[in-house]
Amino acid sequence: MSEPRSRDHDEFLAAARAAVAGSTGADALDALGWWDLLGMLDDPDARAATFALFRAHGRELGDTPALGALAAAPYFATDDGTRTVMAFSRPATGGGFAHTLLGTPVTERILVDTGAAAPVLVEAAEVTLTPVAVPGRLTIHAVTVAEGAGIPVTPADGLEAARARSAFLARVAAAYEILGAAEGAFALAIDHANGRVQFGQPIGTFQAVRHLLAWAVTDTRAVESVTDVARDLDVAAPPRFDEIVKALAGRNGRRACERSLQVLGAIGFTAELDHHHFHSRVLALDAVAGTSAELATALGAWVRAERPDPRIAPAVLSA
Amino acid sequence: MSKMPDPTLVADVGAYAAAVDGWCATRPPALAAAVRPIPDYATRVEVMSDLLGALFDAGWSRYGWPETLGGLGGSILHRGAMWQTLAAHGVASMAVFEHLEVLLPTLAALGPTDFVADALPAFLSGRERWAQGFSEPDAGSDLAALRTRAVLDGDAYRITGRKIWTSWAKYGTWCLVLARTGTTESRHRGLTAFVVDLRHPGVEVRAIEQANGTDELAEVTFDDVPVPATRIVGDLDGGWKVAMHILSHERGTYAWFRQCFMYRDLIGHVADGPAVSDRAVGDALCDIAAVAATSGEGLRLHASGATLGPRATITKLLLCEAERSIQDAVLAGNADLALAPLDDTTALLRQEYLFSRIVTVYGGSQQMQLETIAKQLLELP
Structure with missing residues (x-):
């Protein structure tokens, strides 16, 4: 660039x-x-x-x-000033779907699209929000939608196009958020390596610690680079690139947090340091719009079945 | 050499890639020969040299290099597109021509213009090949400790010393040699890069048979070998800068060229393995994407006149990770490569699998790369 x-x-x-x-x-x-x-x-x-x-x-x-x-935007052709957010749906353990709302709820309308039925728009008054208490400083609510609630949504460009665009945007955005949280955990580890003294010297002088940190920054750089490519290429990105980006972000984000935790030692595993917030944020985002495990498995099956050509062409890099 | 550049292809990398693709689709004999699995390294060198000759005659390999040096203009993006297209048409590797993307960018940027204007077309056309003489028996990771000396004698330097792990010296015409022109204490400040003719009396090349059966590396002895002062690359005592320029490519942009072939391995050899999980295939795909994205950024930077600098080390670490994850899957799906590499395809798979266990050593050991990141990027104490 x-x-x-x-x-x-x-x-x-x-x-x-x-x-x-x-x-x-x-x-x-x-x-x-x-x-x-x-x-x-x-x-x-x-x-x-x-x-x-x-x-x-x-x-x-x-x-x-x-x-x-962001995930809701592709479902609506024009912005009527009403702020709509999407609840992220995933198959529930006991059958059906679990819906999750991320962030402080500020909206009047919630979009619910399980992928198994037509998407519906429900008014805030039609749902029950149950707070979920996990670290990460991210407000999370489990959403219970009353049976038959909401009105069907018919995207102007077709449902499949809206779903694909929504997934692309959500995955790339979640990858960026994972990147930022992993960078936050990593910054704590860097501070610790510079400041914590053992054996009469900062632990950042020890090769074992230095190499852990070098791997952690390698993990995050990989995420940054693929996510930047997705942002820049957008609709010109190779097929299923959003899934590759999200799978890599979830995997590497967790790795970077784990390496940072190892550098921090026990203090990193306490409520006294923000590492657990960054780590839990990464875990939460990894679970949205396909986990790294789900996506990598699906991508592998796709490679086997279709022998696709997922190359990034130099021509688009120069665009 | 008289071929004129097509301004459209110079300006539009996509159009250039499509044109190369069209040429490949006509299945020129040199390409058809190069896509066959060839375990014998010497034969592979000959076949790849022929392919390079055909690419040069058709003009394709000249794009991406300056017209003043025998190229047809364009940038490293053209080169990235050419090798990606060749890989898509079944070429398995750059075999012996990796230095087109490791040494040649540095020669073009810092080498003596008159010499490079002759050498670049000769290399591009496969007529001549290059070796890289950095490491010595007592100077591996500690490159600045090297002892090969170059002493000025009239208008030439006389080089004496011993290099090891010299890549492709057996097959090379020229060797870029890093030699000491200052005192031993001057460390990296007293080094100069010279172009040495490997055919000259006083040069002795002993090829080293590697664990994977190839002889890409060699030990090279220089006994009072005269080298004209006009064959210095960069400045006198400026060899460290030349070495860093090369390493920026070897660790950074080269990964682009290597990853082109990884997709081929993934689709061709990994995806069929019954003992390989979908998850492993998907993870390998992600690893390749990370290499493509970071090295692609390197291509863009170099195309705009900037360099990756120490960030190239991160790309190299990612390349190693991808090599290992893909080749782990290749092994899992192809037990014959360990027990019965009887056919050419399996024999070649065995070579590549074993080579993937040593990628963490070439271009600076992985531990040195991690130290570079810790020191230069993270600025740890």
């Missing part, structure tokens, strides 16, 4: 971090004018700014409903 573009991305990220760190819920999104960006995702800069929010979200442990809002 050219230097000026890189500078723009750095500025988007800095602005997003400041907004997310300074306020919660919809206020942070309003401060950035983030909702307006959802109608401009074809524009590379608007897309970059939209996604920068998620990396900031992970890094600052922000708590907004942005991921659900």
Whole structure:
């Protein structure tokens, strides 16, 4: 990427971090004018700014409903000013589907699409929200939708196109949030390596610790790089690239947190340090829109069945 | 050499890739020969040299190199597209021509123009090949401790010393030699890069048979070998900068060229393995994507005139991870490579599997790469 573009991305990220760190819920999104960006995702800069929010979200442990809002956007042709967020659905242990709402709920309408039936739009009054208490500083609610509630949604570009676009956006955004959270855990480990003295010297002088940290930054750089490619190529990305991005992000995000935890030692496994928040944030995001295990397995089956050509062409890199 | 560049192909990498693809689709004999599995390394070198000759005659390999040096213009993105297309048409590796993307970018950027203008077309066309003479018996990871000396004698330097793990020296015409022109105490500040003619009297090449059966590496002895001062690459005592430029490519952008062939291995040899899980195949696909994305960023940076610098080490670590995960799956699905590598395909799989266990050594051991990251990128104490 050219230097000026890189500078723009750095500025988007800095602005997003400041907004997310300074306020919660919809206020942070309003401060950035983030909702307006959802109608401009074809524009590379608007897309970059939209996604920068998620990396900031992970890094600052922000708590907004942005991921659900981004995932809901492709289902609606025009923005009528009503803020809709999507609840993320996955098969429930005892059958049926479990729905999860991420971030402080600020919306009047929730989109529910299990993939098994037509998507429906339900009013906030029609659902029961049960708080889920896990670390991560992310408000999480289990959503119970009354039977027969909601009105069917018919996306203007067709349901399959909306679902595919929603999944792409959600996966790339979740990958950025995983990246930011892993970077947060890693930053704690770096501080610890520089400051913690054992055997008369900072533990960051010991090769075993240095190499753990070098692997951790390698894990996160891989995520950053593939996610940036998805952001930049967007609809020109190779087939199922969003799944590759999300699978890699979940896997490597967890790895980076685990390596950072090992550097931190016992203090990293306490409520006194934020590592557990970053780690739990990564676990939560890995579980949304396909876990790394589910996606890698599905990708492997796809490679076997279809012998696809998932190459990134140099021609698109130069675009 | 008289072929004129097509401005459309210079400007549009996609159009260039499509044109190369069209050429490959006509199945030129040199390409058809190169896609067959060839376990014998010397034969593979000959066949790949013929393919390079055909690519040069058709003009394709000249894109991506400056016109002033015998190329047809364009950038490293053209080269990335050419090898990706060749891989898609079944070429298994760059075999002996890896230095087109390790040494040649540095020669083009820092080498003596008159010499490179002759050497570049000769290399691109497969007529001449190159070796890299960095490591010595007592200077491996500690490269700055190297002792091969170059002493000025009139208008030439006389080089004496011993190099080891010199890649492709048996098959090479030229060797880029890092030699000491300063005092031993000057460490990395007293090194200079020279182009040495491997055919010159006083040069002795002893090929080393590797564990995978190939003889890509060699021990090379230089006994008072004269090298004209005009064959210095970079500046006198500026050899470290040359070495770092090469390593930026060897650890960074080269990964792009290598990953092109990984997709082929994944689709062709991993996906059939009954003992390989879907998850392992999917994870390997992710590993390749990480290499493609980070090295692709390196390609873009180099195309715009910048370099990856120490970040190239991260790309190299990711490349090693991908090599291992793919070859682990190859082994899991092909027990014959351990017990009965009787056919050419399996014999070649065995070579590649074994080589994947040593990728963490070439271009600087993995432990040195991790130290580079810890020191230069993370700035740890």
